[in-house]
Amino acid sequence: MNRLLPLTLALLGSAALAAAPKDTLVIQQAATVTTLDPSAAYDTFSLQIIENVYETLWSYKGASLTQMTPLLASALPTYTDGGKTLVVNLRKGVKFHSGNPMTCADAQYTYRRDLVTNSAESANWFISDALLGTRDNAKQDKTITWARIAGAVSCNAGGQLVFKLPKPDPAFMAKMAFGGMGVLDSKWAAKQGEWNGTEATWRDWVGKDLSGSKLSAQPSGTGAYQLLRRDADNVLLRAFPEYWGGKPALANVIMQKVGELAVRQQAFLRGDADLIEAGTRTNVEAQLKGKPGVTVLDNLPSAGAQALFMNNNIKSASALGSGKLDGKGIPADFFASADVRRAFAYTFDYDEYMRDVQRGKAVKRTMLLPDTFPGYSKGTRTYKYDPAQAQALFKAARNGEIWKNGFTINANYRTGHIAGQVALELLKRNVEALNPKFRINIVEEPWSEQSKKLQASQEVMLPMGWGADYADPDNFMYTFYSSGGFFYPTNNWKDADVDRWLEQARATVDPVARAGLYKQVADRAYQQSPFIVLPAETNIRPVRSNLQGASAATYNPMRSFGFTGTLWRELSKK
Structure with a gap:
């Protein structure tokens, strides 16, 4: 273990002791890092670290969302066999943090492990969908065999990695650039007691929860940084001295982890932190912009979408209050009524949110797809704040029982999600102004708790966003609107036509035809209002002025999930 500066160790134990050293990058955020196992990670905070500890076969080139550059692949591969086969040449001379050399066997192990352990809590569903033709694992889909898994990912006699797809998937290259697709150290994993990669043991690992795996505690990647120490509130990493790409400047x-926004802001202004989770645009412009030592990167592209979710089938008795329409709670199917969902959509003041929260630097979207992505429907109608329409719909819903008896809704937001908190507060004010019997209780909860509840259908109403895993419209449209999508358990809204259109779009290579299918989905979603689509602001990121490499020209929203927009190895301090 390399010796660290005493000051660096001091910084690890405190949110604000002294200015961050020139060779050290200090990041403060509100949420806990849930896992460092790439096969399990599916949250922004964990993946920020993972994409710097592990490396994918290729990644996005500079600020581009469509061009790729090789990482652990020695060159970008091309498809053969009508788009169903991809042969990858791997970079030579690459070492893992353990000291083991990277070989094709490691890459083969990695993606087979993803297919074996695939679960709804991980990102492996979209890799399984591409490689096996199903988002399910072998427990859920009995047609999945070891032969299918081994045939989907293998090494040939020349040491090349070979992917075999059941059908062409134009998004596969982008899917493989997801930060959780980093190549694992197979020998290290087996030594730690993880799956050994063999046919004899694979069924014991099907769908297994890896969030607390041995690899999460002791990762070994090929990335520029390796884990040195981790506790509940802090993660310390150091530059890997044998990194194939050269020594990083930091x-x-x-x-x-610093829960209070004001504490993070003060640490940032003092120079104790170089990057922070800075809250809304309002927070940044009022508290940080123009201050000494601060540079604000503005009008940055966004590859995310935000919504207020309304769960059609709430599977948590404790979240329902009385469980009845008696003013003291709601029934589990409260939001199953389109009239109710549309009433809430008319109650949200979009213009006020854009003006006061997003400082006017936002766009009112027609659908839950970034407006810069292909397939976005500009012509689809949107909701506006209209209390008269909302009142009429509330009176019509459930034969007038809602208007007569009232309701109490428990709505949660993630710790540190300031924009989500404000969105709920705006909705609460306007809903409660319609009828004194209407009530919304807003509660803060940690991400570690919320991430489990939303997949168990236990949330009632909450603000939630999606950052693109890969730069393709399917990643948003299927994720939000399909009954097979990641967010289906969070809102339990299903439409047979929408499911069919989305499946057709996934198999359509003609961009015009594909866009037409997505417009049909967007129009149906307007009619049914499964979500309250929140306006999307352009990204704004404050950085310390002495931090080099983080700029508007290099910012890629697919890197660090938009937090820094670049890898740590590309940063330095002056």
């Missing part, structure tokens, strides 16, 4: 990276 020797250490510290990620600290």
Whole structure:
């Protein structure tokens, strides 16, 4: 273990002790890092670290969302066999943090492990969908065999990695650039007691929860940084001295959990932190912009979408209050009524949200797809704040029982999600102004709790966003609107036509025809209002002025999930 500066160790134990050293990057955020196992990670905070500890076969080139550059692949591969086969040449001379050399066997192990352990809590569903033709694992889909898994990912006699797809998938290259697709150290994994990669043991690992795996505690990647120490509130990493890409300028990276926004802001202004989860645009412009030592990167592209979710089938008795329409709670199917969902959509003041929260730098979207992505429907109608329409719909819903008896809704937001909190507060004010019997209780909860509840259909109403895993419209449209999508358990809205259109779009290579299918989905979603689509602001990111490499020209919203827009190895301090 390399010796660290005493100051660096001091910073690890405190959110604000002294200015961050020149060779150390200090990041403060509100949420806990849930896992460092790439096969399990599916949250922004964990993946920020993982994409710097592990490396994918290729990644996005500079600020581009469509061009790729090789990482662990020695060159970008091309499809053969009508788009169903991809042969990858791997980079030579690459070492893992353990000291083991990277070989094709490691890449083969990695993606087979993803297919074996695939679960709804991980990102492996979209890799399984591409490689096996199903988003399910072998417990859910009995047609999945070891032969299918081994045939989908293998090494040939020349040491090349071979992917075999059941059908062409134009998004596959982009899917493989997802930060959780980093190549694992197979020998290290087996030594730690993880799956050994063999046919004899694979069924014991099907669908297994890997969030607390041995690899999460002791990762070994090929990335520029390796884990040195981790506790509940802090993660300390150091530059990997044998990194194939050369020595990074920053020797250490510290990620600290600091729940209070004001504390993060003060640490940032003092120079104790170089990057922080800074809250809304309003927070940044009022508290940080123009201050000494601060540079604000503005009008940055966004590859995300935000919504207020309304769960059609709430599977948590404790969240329902009385469980009845008696003013003291709601029934589990409260939001199953389109009239109710549309009433809430008319109650949200979109213009006020854009003006006061997003400072006018936002766009009112027609659908839950970034407006810069292909397939976005500009012509689809949108909701506006209209209390008269909302009142009429509430009176019509459930034969007038809602208007007569009232309701109490428990709505949660993630710790540190300031924009989501404000969105709920705006909705609460306007809903409760319609009828004194209407009530919304807003509660803060940690991400570690919320991430489990939303997949178990236990949330009632909550603000939730999606950052693109890969730069293709399917990643948003299927994720939000399909009954097979990641967010289906969070809102339980299903439409047979929408499901069919989305499946057709996934198999359509003609961009015009594909866009037409997505417009049909967007129009149906307007009619049914499964979500309250929140306006999307352009990204704004404050950085310390002495931090080099983080700029509007290099910012890629697919890197670090938009937090820094670049990898840590590309940063330095002056």
